[in-house]
Amino acid sequence: EAGVAQSPRYKIIEKRQSVAFWCNPISGHATLYWYQQILGQGPKLLIQFQNNGVVDDSQLPKDRFSAERLKGVDSTLKIQPAKLEDSAVYLCASSQGGTVSYNEQFFGPGTRLTVL
């Protein structure tokens, strides 16, 4: 079974530029998560989708970050414009979803963003 795919793996941009990340979850997984992991810290949830609807985006800086999952499968996360403090690894995860209180989240390899 293929895992969660993310691209690109690395991205270097200058501040005020825009950047987009792509995630393809495990086939059949209804729930998709984007986490931000700043160096030396644990991942922090940015947004959670259930199919193509948003479940939780309370920690997404909506003035510069946006995310979509139009067909309930792939997802893109965009930053426009980027700031220095956005330098981090952006992790995508997916799970089966549903009403069970816990479903294992499977993580992709992440995209390492450096903002200069």
Place this chain on the structure above:
Amino acid sequence: GDSVTQMEGPVTLSEEAFLTINCTYTATGYPSLFWYVQYPGEGLQLLLKATKADDKGSNKGFEATYRKETTSFHLEKGSVQVSDSAVYFCALINPNNAGNMLTFGGGTRLMVKP
């Protein structure tokens, strides 16, 4: 809000030494608790979990027991190997929150020397 606190690293051990990585949490209700591991160059992987008080999660020789009275979920292994060198994250899911969002601790880097 919910939070997870784990001991700062790096933790450096010799092969076959005993490992303990402390983890405590703050959350309302009855969260599920997890340990994730991140090997060099790889993504986060679930190592073990416990979903109710006094449950013991175990995998690959690692164990952790859900202690509600001390709000702790310490990770232990009796004899570490060089291949266990990685960053370990303690995390929780609070069923009172919308969705199944993971709240992570800051991570503890383990270095095992031959």
